[in-house]
Amino acid sequence: MTKTHPITPCLLLDTARMTTNIERMRTRLQALGVALRPHVKTCKNIDIARQLTAGHPGGITVSTLAEADYFFEHGMTDILYAVGIAPGKLPAVADRMARGMALRIVLDHPQTAVAVAKAAKTFGTRFRVLIEIDADGERAGLRAEASELIEIAAILERAGCHVDGVMVHAGGSYHCDDTDSMRRMAERERDCAVTAAGRLREAGHEAPIVSVGSTPTATFAEDLTGATEVRAGVHVFQDLVQAGLGVCKIDDIAISVLTEVIGHRQEDGKLLVDAGWMALSRDRGTADQAVDQGYGLVCDETGQAFDDVIVTGTNQEHGIIGHRDGSPLNLDEFPVGTHLRILPNHACATAAQHEGYWIVDSPYQARRWLSRCRGW
Amino acid sequence: MTKTHPITPCLLLDTARMTTNIERMRTRLQALGVALRPHVKTCKNIDIARQLTAGHPGGITVSTLAEADYFFEHGMTDILYAVGIAPGKLPAVADRMARGMALRIVLDHPQTAVAVAKAAKTFGTRFRVLIEIDADGERAGLRAEASELIEIAAILERAGCHVDGVMVHAGGSYHCDDTDSMRRMAERERDCAVTAAGRLREAGHEAPIVSVGSTPTATFAEDLTGATEVRAGVHVFQDLVQAGLGVCKIDDIAISVLTEVIGHRQEDGKLLVDAGWMALSRDRGTADQAVDQGYGLVCDETGQAFDDVIVTGTNQEHGIIGHRDGSPLNLDEFPVGTHLRILPNHACATAAQHEGYWIVDSPYQARRWLSRCRGW
Numbered sequence: 001m002t003k004t005h006p007i008t009p010c011l012l013l014d015t016a017r018m019t020t021n022i023e024r025m026r027t028r029l030q031a032l033g034v035a036l037r038p039h040v041k042t043c044k045n046i047d048i049a050r051q052l053t054a055g056h057p058g059g060i061t062v063s064t065l066a067e068a069d070y071f072f073e074h075g076m077t078d079i080l081y082a083v084g085i086a087p088g089k090l091p092a093v094a095d096r097m098a099r100g101m102a103l104r105i106v107l108d109h110p111q112t113a114v115a116v117a118k119a120a121k122t123f124g125t126r127f128r129v130l131i132e133i134d135a136d137g138e139r140a141g142l143r144a145e146a147s148e149l150i151e152i153a154a155i156l157e158r159a160g161c162h163v164d165g166v167m168v169h170a171g172g173s174y175h176c177d178d179t180d181s182m183r184r185m186a187e188r189e190r191d192c193a194v195t196a197a198g199r200l201r202e203a204g205h206e207a208p209i210v211s212v213g214s215t216p217t218a219t220f221a222e223d224l225t226g227a228t229e230v231r232a233g234v235h236v237f238q239d240l241v242q243a244g245l246g247v248c249k250i251d252d253i254a255i256s257v258l259t260e261v262i263g264h265r266q267e268d269g270k271l272l273v274d275a276g277w278m279a280l281s282r283d284r285g286t287a288d289q290a291v292d293q294g295y296g297l298v299c300d301e302t303g304q305a306f307d308d309v310i311v312t313g314t315n316q317e318h319g320i321i322g323h324r325d326g327s328p329l330n331l332d333e334f335p336v337g338t339h340l341r342i343l344p345n346h347a348c349a350t351a352a353q354h355e356g357y358w359i360v361d362s363p364y365q366a367r368r369w370l371s372r373c374r375g376w
Numbered sequence: 377m378t379k380t381h382p383i384t385p386c387l388l389l390d391t392a393r394m395t396t397n398i399e400r401m402r403t404r405l406q407a408l409g410v411a412l413r414p415h416v417k418t419c420k421n422i423d424i425a426r427q428l429t430a431g432h433p434g435g436i437t438v439s440t441l442a443e444a445d446y447f448f449e450h451g452m453t454d455i456l457y458a459v460g461i462a463p464g465k466l467p468a469v470a471d472r473m474a475r476g477m478a479l480r481i482v483l484d485h486p487q488t489a490v491a492v493a494k495a496a497k498t499f500g501t502r503f504r505v506l507i508e509i510d511a512d513g514e515r516a517g518l519r520a521e522a523s524e525l526i527e528i529a530a531i532l533e534r535a536g537c538h539v540d541g542v543m544v545h546a547g548g549s550y551h552c553d554d555t556d557s558m559r560r561m562a563e564r565e566r567d568c569a570v571t572a573a574g575r576l577r578e579a580g581h582e583a584p585i586v587s588v589g590s591t592p593t594a595t596f597a598e599d600l601t602g603a604t605e606v607r608a609g610v611h612v613f614q615d616l617v618q619a620g621l622g623v624c625k626i627d628d629i630a631i632s633v634l635t636e637v638i639g640h641r642q643e644d645g646k647l648l649v650d651a652g653w654m655a656l657s658r659d660r661g662t663a664d665q666a667v668d669q670g671y672g673l674v675c676d677e678t679g680q681a682f683d684d685v686i687v688t689g690t691n692q693e694h695g696i697i698g699h700r701d702g703s704p705l706n707l708d709e710f711p712v713g714t715h716l717r718i719l720p721n722h723a724c725a726t727a728a729q730h731e732g733y734w735i736v737d738s739p740y741q742a743r744r745w746l747s748r749c750r751g752w
Contacts, residue, residue: 283653337464352654
């Protein structure tokens with residue numbers, strides 16, 4: 001769909017900031033000698049994905065088959081679907097491979113491998129598989145030394161599938177307190193991946209791909225020897241969670257939600273605005289960080305942040321804005337009709353609430369609408 | 377858009393449960409002698425809205441102009457936009473009124489009234505306005521006895537606008553501990569609305585509309601004398617927050633997210649599924665209730681709830697499922713590929729993550745796809 005003009009609340013994208021973020025990661029990974037396979041679940045837009053992949057081999061990472069379809073329709077073929085495959089989706093994967101998508105899937109359980117082997121026979125498809133390895137107990141994956149690693153590879157190989165290597169995501173990097181611990185997490189992520197890939201190769205599998213990454217570990221890794229690609233996505237926009245981790249500065253954050261003041265709460269010195277959780281998401285990712293940004297940090301219309309003004313509460317289409325310390329705002333400075341921007345805790349979550357972006361210059365002027373794909 | 381078959385994660389709708397929920401509220405309000413003006417921000421679908429308004433005067437409540445447009449395109453004209461109007465949206469409101477939408481707006485600030493009066497002159501539009509009244513300090517609205525009430529009405533009247541009455545939403549009903557306090561909250565909501573409307577009438581305004589409501593107060597109100605309409609929306613689907621309040625039973629909840637097991641966490645006896653916060657939302661509305669349902673209560677594929685199995689964590693496209701008390705699940709009972717359903721904390725938030733509903737019979741069989749409107 002195409003939008004003709006912005007109506008609040010809407011998502012703004014500062015492309016100058018985005019380009020700086022993209023270039024910074026590109027320079028960093030070039031120095032480390034490893035390719036980027038950007039995770040496009042953050043942007044979900046083809047123009048941005050093309051900018052992200054420029055200067056890299058061109059492969060992307062997705063989190064849904066709907067994303068895979070959208071980017072394939074726009075000419076991208078080398079796609080890693082980085083969520084453990086649900087057996088119920090194997091017919092859809094086989095269908096896409098038959099239509100020319102170089103789609104790789106991920107799994108970490110012998111039961112899944114058996115399902116993939118069965119589907120390979122049913123559909124005559126040689127699935128391309130990365131085995132997921134765990135670095136930190138955060139979510140999914142086998143330990144690098146697990147016996148199931150070789151068991152799974154053997155099941156896949158017998159079914160004629162490609163054991164293309166391993167994938168690790170150190171989600172624990174989001175709970176690191178300082179840059180030293182993020183560096184150690186990046187090294188652990190690399191080490192687990194390389195160890196697991198080495199075991200596959202010793203067992204006779206080619207395992208050409210060693211895929212690591214998250215925005216924090218990609219930002220702080222000092223040595224990526226043995227890794228063949230890094231996955232990062234949030235770095236394209238950055239957000240308050242990343243700023244809280246020290247991955248970026250507040251002024252690097254490239255997306256914000258434009259909102260308008262609709263009322264004043266005289267009794268506690270707070271503003272009502274027309275951006276609630278529907279526009280901001282319910283994400284509270286900074287709640288456990290040193291600086292709690294509520295449901296988002298507030299900026300003026302030009303994007304200049306107020307250090308101490310946050311969204312303190314949300315309903316579906318209402319936001320409540322106040323000082324972080326609870327002291328009353330001077331409401332005369334924010335008459336009804338004032339436009340404000342809200343920086344997101346989590347770029348992926350906030351962007352997901354919107355159908356697209358308004359590209360803005362600074363100071364605020366909407367120039368162009370970019371749509372996002374969605375669904376599953 | 378039309379979907380041809382469900383792919384996990386997706387939103388399921390049990391229409392038998394929905395119909396029971398709708399009939400229960402209809403019967404209750406008929407006994408109290410007051411009309412329902414359903415809040416269609418929960419369902420965002422015309423077929424469901426038609427079922428909700430059957431037997432009522434036909435007016436609806438919306439939370440965005442996008443909803444107003446969608447329902448107007450489907451033949452509904454009597455629309456209350458129940459979020460304090462942003463002055464920047466007045467040109468859009470004037471445009472819709474000129475095209476025949478009987479759109480009412482809401483405000484609570486003299487600055488907004490001045491903006492409405494100015495827009496009335498600019499566009500030659502006699503805006504229809506309800507003045508928002510506060511019952512509990514939760515969000516927006518003037519106190520029933522505030523001097524600004526009469527000031528605002530005078531500004532609007534001088535500009536040729538219609539002072540159509542008052543609107544109250546007792547959001548505090550969501551923090552009541554028992555049904556007695558919800559009854560008292562319903563009475564306070566009614567009393568504030570009737571008092572404010574009485575003051576407008578004494579000042580010479582007709583103020584024919586006295587609009588009250590929330591699903592909890594609509595469920596427990598014992599007397600609605602003086603109110604002309606009740607707004608409720610969540611009751612159409614119900615959810616875990618409402619069940620926690622005693623507004624409904626778990627078995628009344630009509631929507632759920634279908635998901636598939638994609639892995640096992642042997643180390644802590646948890647499941648990985650393909651529904652994360654993108655499919656469930658980040659809503660944690662039961663976190664402060666007596667029973668914390670995590671990111672949702674888990675059911676088998678037929679919709680039968682496991683009392684003690686919840687979604688304990690979410691990433692974008694991953695959910696982690698375990699016992700509420702942290703004890704390990706017997707993972708053998710949930711092999712990879714098992715389908716589960718997840719009941720939502722907050723129906724509005726979970727449904728908002730989806731493009732539409734799969735209507736299901738029980739046991740699970742997808743029959744038909746209903747789309748939702750979205751955006752602003």
